[in-house]
Each structure stands twice: as C-alpha cells, then as structure tokens.
Amino acid sequence: MHNIFVYCEIDEGQVADVSLELLTKGRKLANELGCKLEAAVIGHNLKGIEKEIYPYGVDVLHVADDKRLAPYTTLAHAHLVVDLFKKIKPEVALFGATSVGRDLAPRVASKMKCGLTADCTSLVFGDHKDNKSGKEYKNLLYQIRPAFGGNIIATIINPDTRPQMATVREGVMKREISDKAHKGSLKTIKTDEVLTDELFPVRILERHMEKKKINIKASPVIISGGYGVGSKENFELLYELADVLGGEVGASRAAVDAGFADHERQVGQTGVTVRPKLYIACGISGAVQHTAGMSESAKIIAINNDPKAPINELADYSIIGNIEDIIPKMIKFYKQNTK
Amino acid sequence: MSFRIIVLAKQVPDTRNVGKDAMKADGTVNRGALEAIFNPEDLHALEQALLIKEERKDAEVIILTMGPPRAANIIREALYRGADKGYLITDRKFAGSDTLATSYVLSLAVKKLAPFHLVIAGRQAIDGDTAQVGPQVAEKLDLPQVTYTEKFTEIKNKEVSIQRRLERGVETVSTPLPALVTVHSSAANCRPRNAKLLMKYKHARTISELQEETKDYTEMLNNKPYLQIDEWGVADIEAGEEQLGLSGSPTKVKKIENVVFAAKESIVLSSEDNDIDRLMKDLIDSHVVG
Ligand SMILES: Cc1cc2nc3c(=O)[nH]c(=O)nc-3n(C[C@H](O)[C@H](O)[C@H](O)COP(=O)(O)OP(=O)(O)OC[C@H]3O[C@@H](n4cnc5c(N)ncnc54)[C@H](O)[C@@H]3O)c2cc1C
Ligand SMILES: Nc1ncnc2c1ncn2[C@@H]1O[C@H](COP(=O)(O)O)[C@@H](O)[C@H]1O
Numbered sequence: 368m369h370n371i372f373v374y375c376e377i378d379e380g381q382v383a384d385v386s387l388e389l390l391t392k393g394r395k396l397a398n399e400l401g402c403k404l405e406a407a408v409i410g411h412n413l414k415g416i417e418k419e420i421y422p423y424g425v426d427v428l429h430v431a432d433d434k435r436l437a438p439y440t441t442l443a444h445a446h447l448v449v450d451l452f453k454k455i456k457p458e459v460a461l462f463g464a465t466s467v468g469r470d471l472a473p474r475v476a477s478k479m480k481c482g483l484t485a486d487c488t489s490l491v492f493g494d495h496k497d498n499k500s501g502k503e504y505k506n507l508l509y510q511i512r513p514a515f516g517g518n519i520i521a522t523i524i525n526p527d528t529r530p531q532m533a534t535v536r537e538g539v540m541k542r543e544i545s546d547k548a549h550k551g552s553l554k555t556i557k558t559d560e561v562l563t564d565e566l567f568p569v570r571i572l573e574r575h576m577e578k579k580k581i582n583i584k585a586s587p588v589i590i591s592g593g594y595g596v597g598s599k600e601n602f603e604l605l606y607e608l609a610d611v612l613g614g615e616v617g618a619s620r621a622a623v624d625a626g627f628a629d630h631e632r633q634v635g636q637t638g639v640t641v642r643p644k645l646y647i648a649c650g651i652s653g654a655v656q657h658t659a660g661m662s663e664s665a666k667i668i669a670i671n672n673d674p675k676a677p678i679n680e681l682a683d684y685s686i687i688g689n690i691e692d693i694i695p696k697m698i699k700f701y702k703q704n705t706k
Numbered sequence: 707m708s709f710r711i712i713v714l715a716k717q718v719p720d721t722r723n724v725g726k727d728a729m730k731a732d733g734t735v736n737r738g739a740l741e742a743i744f745n746p747e748d749l750h751a752l753e754q755a756l757l758i759k760e761e762r763k764d765a766e767v768i769i770l771t772m773g774p775p776r777a778a779n780i781i782r783e784a785l786y787r788g789a790d791k792g793y794l795i796t797d798r799k800f801a802g803s804d805t806l807a808t809s810y811v812l813s814l815a816v817k818k819l820a821p822f823h824l825v826i827a828g829r830q831a832i833d834g835d836t837a838q839v840g841p842q843v844a845e846k847l848d849l850p851q852v853t854y855t856e857k858f859t860e861i862k863n864k865e866v867s868i869q870r871r872l873e874r875g876v877e878t879v880s881t882p883l884p885a886l887v888t889v890h891s892s893a894a895n896c897r898p899r900n901a902k903l904l905m906k907y908k909h910a911r912t913i914s915e916l917q918e919e920t921k922d923y924t925e926m927l928n929n930k931p932y933l934q935i936d937e938w939g940v941a942d943i944e945a946g947e948e949q950l951g952l953s954g955s956p957t958k959v960k961k962i963e964n965v966v967f968a969a970k971e972s973i974v975l976s977s978e979d980n981d982i983d984r985l986m987k988d989l990i991d992s993h994v995v996g
Contacts, residue, residue: 441841441851445845465873466872466873469837469838473837473840473845474844474845476806476842477806477809478845480806482806482956483805483838483957484957485837486836495960509960514834514835515721515834518721518964519962520962521963522960522961522963523960524957524960525957525958568850568881568885569850569852570879571878571879572879573877574875574876574878575875576875612995636835637835645989645994665994679972680972682972684974684975684985685972685974686976686982686985687974687975687976693982696982696983700982700987701990704987705990
C-alpha cells in the first residue's frame with residue numbers, strides 16, 4: 368500500500384531502457400518515503416524477466432504473462448493496470464513517455480479519475496499548502512515539466528487524487544543498478560481470470576518494427592547540426608568531425624524536418640535529452656525547445672555565423688563563422704596533434 | 707443514417723514561432739503576443755475526416771471545439787476546408803480545466819451527437835504537449851482507441867483499418883466502430899481553404915458573435931441556417947459542475963517559471979586558425995576529447 372509503482376515496458380524481449388531509468392528514480396523516491404518499490408510487466412514469454420528487474424531495487428514485481436498481451440494493445444493493458452492499482456493503491460505511478468506509455472497512462476488516469484503529468488523532466492517530493500482551504504500536504508510529488516513549447520517550466524501537483532501519475536521520456540533520468548544481489552517477491556497475475564474478449568477490440572494485422580540503430584544519448588561527444596548546416600552533404604562534415612573525436616552526430620528539429628538527418632538524432636524537447644562531456648552545436652540558433660535537451664552538457668561549443676544567436680549565450684566557447692570553414696580546421700588540428 | 711465523424715480540434719497559441727516580438731525585455735515569452743492558431747495535428751485529424759468524406763458520400767464531418775468565444779475561428783477554418791457543421795463548447799465554468807476535466811466535457815458533447823462512427827482527435831496540442839485528451843475521451847465514452855494514426859487503410863460500415871506510426875515502426879490494426887482515433891503529424895497535410903466554401907461560410911457566426919455585431923441577423927439565419935455555429939454551455943451538455951474547471955481538475959499548477967535565456971560566461975572566438983587551434987588544444991589538454 369502507498370508504494371511507488373513503475374510500469375515496465377518490454378522492448379524486443381527486454382525491459383525498455385526508459386523503464387530501467389524509471390525504476391532507478393522510483394527506488395530513490397521509495398527510499399525517501401520509506402516505502403516499497405513495486406513494478407509490473409505485462410506481455411508474453413516473460414520467464415526470468417525478474418532477474419533483469421530486481422537489481423534496480425524492486426521489492427514486489429507483478430507479472431502478467433499471456434500470449435494475448437504482446438504486442439501491446441490498449442484496453443487489455445489498461446484493464447490490468449487499473450485492476451492492480453485498485454488493489455495495491457500506489458502513491459506514485461510512473462510510465463515511460465513512449466508510444467506505449469502515452470497511449471496507456473491517460474486511459475488509466477481517466478479510469479482512476481486521477482491526475483497525470485506528461486513528459487516530466489524532474490520529479491521530487493515537496494510540501495504544499497492549499498491557499499483556499501488552508502490544508503497542508505506533506506511529500507507531494509512535484510512533477511516538473513516544460514510547457515508552452517518549452518517557454519515555461521511548470522511544477523504540477525496532484526494534491527487529492529492517487530496515484531500521482533507521470534510519464535517521463537527516455538534519457539531524462541539516469542539508470543543505475545542499486546544492488547546486484549537484491550531479490551524482490553514475484554506476484555503472478557492470473558490472466559485467465561481477468562482477461563475477456565471485450566478487452567481485445569483492436570486487432571493487430573501487421574507490424575514492422577525497426578531495430579534501434581543509433582543511440583546518441585550514450586555518446587560522450589555529440590556534434591549537432593542545425594538548419595544552418597545547409598544541406599545533407601554539409602552534414603558529412605559533422606560525421607567526419609564526430610568520427611575523429613569519437614562522437615555521434617545529433618540534430619535540431621529544423622535539420623531533421625529539412626531531411627538533413629534522421630529523427631533518431633533529434634535533440635531537444637521532442638527528441639532525446641543528452642548530457643555529454645562535449646556538445647558542439649553547428650548552425651543551431653538555440654531555441655528553447657532545442658536547448659531543453661542539451662543545456663546540461665558539461666561543455667558546449669557553438670559554431671554560428673550570427674554573433675547574436677541565442678546559443679552563444681549558453682556556450683562555453685562561441686566560434687563566430689561558417690561551419691564549412693571552421694570544421695575542417697578543427698579536424699586538421701586534431702589529426703595533427705593526437706596519435 | 708449518415709456515417710458521422712466528429713473531429714476534436716483546439717485553438718492554441720502558436721508556441722512554435724516565438725519570434726523576437728513575443729519576447730519580453732527580461733528574456734521571457736509574452737504569451738499574450740502569440741497568435742491563436744488551429745492546433746497543427748488537429749488539421750491532420752480534420753484531413754483524415756475529409757478524406758473519408760471523399761470516399762463515402764454518406765459521411766458527415768462535425769467539428770467540435772472547447773474554448774473561449776474566439777475559438778469559433780477554428781470552426782470557420784474547418785468549414786472552409788469541407789467540414790459540414792461545427793459546435794463551440796464554451797462556458798466560463800470550463801476555465802482552468804486540466805486534461806481530465808476537458809475530456810469529461812468533450813465526452814459529454816460527443817455523446818450528445820450520438821450516434822456517430824468515429825471521433826478523430828489530433829495526437830497532441832502544442833500548448834501543453836500532453837497527448838492525453840484523446841485517450842481520456844475514449845475512456846469516458848468506453849470506446850476503443852487507436853492513437854498515432856498515419857492513414858486509414860480500409861473503411862467499412864462497422865470496422866476500419868488504420869496504419870499507426872510508432873516510435874520505431876509502423877503497425878496496422880483494425881478496430882470495430884464506433885472508435886476514437888488520434889492522428890499523428892506524419893499523416894497527410896490538411897488541404898487549403900476552398901474558395902467556394904470560403905464564400906459560403908464567411909459569415910458563419912455563433913449567436914454571441916452576432917449579438918456583438920448588432921446587425922439584424924434573424925433574416926440571414928432564416929435564409930441560411932447553416933451559417934449558425936451552435937454554442938453549448940454547461941447546461942446544454944448536462945455537465946456536473948464539480949467535474950469542471952479547477953475543481954474538476956486533479957492536477958494543480960503549483961509554480962510557473964519562465965525560461966530565461968540565461969547568459970553564461972562564454973569565450974568568443976573567431977574562425978582564424980590560431981583561435982581554432984587554441985580551442986582544440988584546450989580540449990585535448992583537458993581530456994574532454996582524445
Ligand atoms: C512543441 C515544439 C517542440 C520542439 N522540439 C524541438 C526539439 O526537440 N529539438 C529542436 O531542435 N527543436 C525543436 N523545436 C523547434 C525549435 O523551436 C526551433 O525551430 C529549432 O530548434 C530551430 O532549429 P535550428 O536552430 O537548426 O534552425 P534555425 O533557427 O533556422 O537556425 C539556424 C542557425 O544557423 C546559423 N547559420 C546559418 N548558416 C550558417 C553557416 N554557414 N555556418 C554557421 N552557422 C550558420 C544561423 O545564424 C542560425 O542561428 C520544437 C518546437 C516546438 C514548437
Ligand atoms: N479544448 C479542446 N477542444 C477540442 N479538442 C481538444 C481540446 N483539447 C484537446 N483536444 C483534442 O485532444 C488532442 C490532444 O490534446 P492534448 O491532450 O491537450 O495534447 C488535441 O489534438 C485535440 O484533438
């Protein structure tokens with residue numbers, strides 16, 4: 368009762384990265400409240416999945432294993448989660464802000480008549496006093512997220528309804544094993560007793576999933592290009608620099624929209640959040656929606672021919688000039704001065 | 707019975723184009739200075755409805771929006787593009803609604819328009835970026851939901867097939883009708899205004915707008931009843947007041963901080979060789995790279 372709950376999503380037979388990140392956050396929140404961390408995995412062929420999950424500090428793992436439950440469909444998963452919530456009454460419930468999580472969580476929240484905050488970038492406990500009623504609340508979950516196209520940062524709370532639900536995007540929280548030897552207890556959900564045909568109105572006729580190709584999040588060095596790079600051909604310069612520096616190539620949305628780079632490389636509010644050791648922003652103006660995803664990089668270099676570009680204010684070094692000119696010089700110096 | 711499609715569309719501030727004029731001196735955004743537009747993904751939703759209307763002569767497209775009186779603008783925009791009718795759900799008591807309260811109101815309005823075959827919403831609105839209202843309306847109406855629609859691959863009387871755009875792939879599903887679907891930005895763009903429809907609906911107004919214009923409109927509405935945009939308030943949809951606005955919203959905004967373009971101590975370099983060389987040397991020496 369009143370524990371922290373995480374919905375674990377399965378991706379290509381494994382627990383999705385975002386779920387492991389949420390378990391890490393969930394463990395910390397549970398420690399703060401002095402409560403347990405519970406999780407659920409819903410899918411098929413889940414034998415042994417607990418071995419992947421327990422090291423993140425899960426105390427109780429609920430498993431629903433049934434061939435009708437994979438691939439994911441909304442109503443069946445929502446039904447199982449709502450059923451579970453009614454039983455275990457979690458204080459906080461976290462979902463990945465993925466295609467699945469953002470389909471599932473609102474349906475569950477509507478059924479539970481509780482609040483849900485999408486795409487949180489930070490979750491902390493804090494107190495609250497309602498000005499009207501004077502009522503005081505201890506340890507509410509502050510759900511912090513950008514809104515209004517990233518132009519404001521809002522702190523949202525759900526004072527009176529439970530669970531306090533939130534979704535979080537992949538890469539926003541850190542992932543850390545809490546204890547390799549930790550073991551929780553396993554609770555099997557008897558799917559035959561709860562799943563009825565009415566829960567499967569939507570039938571999957573066909574599915575083409577692409578393998579995850581690029582993961583720029585993990586790279587210590589990111590060379591990102593924006594609309595100012597000018598063309599797909601010019602992006603080759605960025606790949607070359609990334610190659611010599613041992614990094615990955617990122618992009619702004621304007622560059623992705625223009626077809627200069629794949630969507631998987633997009634950094635920012637609607638892309639991935641990165642915090643590399645070094646972020647080089649080439650031909651990127653520095654709109655908040657972009658900087659929301661990279662401002663925590665340890666070192667930032669901006670290359671822009673406009674001295675007034677907002678990105679320069681965020682950068683540790685701003686190089687004023689054209690990328691066509693500057694990047695080859697960087698490559699040349701690096702090659703000459705390292706082995 | 708016609709094949710009734712209800713499109714949910716929202717008027718939103720254009721947060722994508724926060725230009726210099728919308729910036730205040732302190733580096734924050736002046737929200738009042740942003741233009742009110744048709745939420746982009748809702749235009750994609752409207753287009754899906756209009757495509758079905760082209761395929762099925764018995765289809766009827768109704769546009770529903772909840773918002774302040776000026777949201778009537780997007781109903782007109784939809785009429786200019788081929789929607790048949792629009793309803794503006796407006797009441798002061800709706801102010802401050804979060805997604806749960808909003809979906810409650812929208813679900814009541816949709817119910818009043820039953821029987822229908824499809825409810826089509828955008829995936830998400832650019833002001834809040836929540837993508838919650840679609841699934842929540844579906845839950846309140848106990849309808850199956852199909853999110854992230856890219857296109858309809860088959861339309862039958864009692865079933866449709868839909869291609870969905872997922873993070874890393876596509877999926878084709880079928881759902882019985884009635885159902886609620888949300889439409890992704892990768893779906894077809896909305897057609898532009900049609901010149902004939904623009905002429906026809908240019909004077910479409912809600913009663914409150916007509917009252918403000920003070921012209922005598924009774925004759926106009928008698929001759930051309932299609933020019934009236936219906937307005938519904940709390941009483942029309944028989945909403946429970948405790949489920950509306952701030953009191954019906956479980957989420958509360960505790961704090962809002964404006965994002966300020968924070969200036970940081972930064973070193974400005976030129977593209978001259980010696981500047982670049984010095985920078986690269988710094989990076990190598992400090993082990994940031996290498
Ligand atoms: C809801 C929402 C979500 C969004 N999410 C994201 C997101 O996740 N990520 C994201 O990036 N954006 C996002 N955006 C878009 C964002 O607002 C900006 O439009 C976008 O980041 C601008 O990209 P840009 O800087 O590449 O292009 P521009 O703003 O066009 O800037 C190009 C820059 O290149 C410079 N330049 C031009 N030529 C050269 C040259 N030869 N050499 C050097 N410099 C040159 C110019 O001076 C300029 O500063 C979002 C917007 C909205 C509304
Ligand atoms: N006030 C509203 N009136 C009509 N439709 C809405 C309203 N709010 C949200 N919607 C619909 O729900 C979708 C998702 O909105 P949101 O959950 O706010 O991101 C939008 O794209 C619209 O189709």
